[in-house]
Amino acid sequence: AGRGRAGAASGAREAAARLMLGGGTGRGPHVASVMVSSALSCEPRHLVTLAVARALRDFRRRTLIVDCDVSGTSLSQILGVAHLPGLTQLQADRVDAQPYIIPAAEEGLDFLPAGTPRGASAWVDPVLLRATLDTVRRDYDAVVVNGPAMMSSAESLLLASHVEQVILAVFPGTSCWDDLAATEEMASQ
Secondary structure, three states: OOOOHHHHHHHHHHHHHHHHHHHHHHHHHOOOOEEEEEEOOOHHHHHHHHHHHHHHOOOOOEEEEOOOOOOOOOHHOOOOOOOOHHHHHHHHOOOOOOOHEEEEEEEEEEEOOOOOOOOOOOOHHHHHHHHHHHOOOOOOOOEEEOOOOOOOOOOHHHOOOOOOOOEEOOOOOOOHHHHHHHHHHHHHO
């Protein structure tokens, strides 16, 4: 999905179409959840997150973007809402994400920010992500999760286990084959 603007849009449309078809699972249309990640934190995976969400929106699917990246390069920060409460303020036993969702953060796309992390070692609890996905399913056709980089966060593998599919964003000139191979090896264990 990192082949320039036209290539990224084409790759995002392909990913969105596969999600709408049930990811080839034969389950048909349902609420799809996908996490976009990359091998390294310096890779702009948020661009792929936005492209996939936009493609789903263009296919007339009500789409929520959930930011699970609490690093300094989070989508929440790029959209200027990092100061707002969000996912990290929720509690797994009483998940009500609705008050934190920003409607139409971008035309036709709702957005759940990462939130204001509590402490330097903040992270998104995977159980919290699962509970959040379960509660938003009634309101959305698709949920696109902006995840942390695989190589810099073991958390990313835990989060990935709670979504239906993972898209590994690859960027020419930034992504290295050795990092991609190591990411694939981590994910397969």
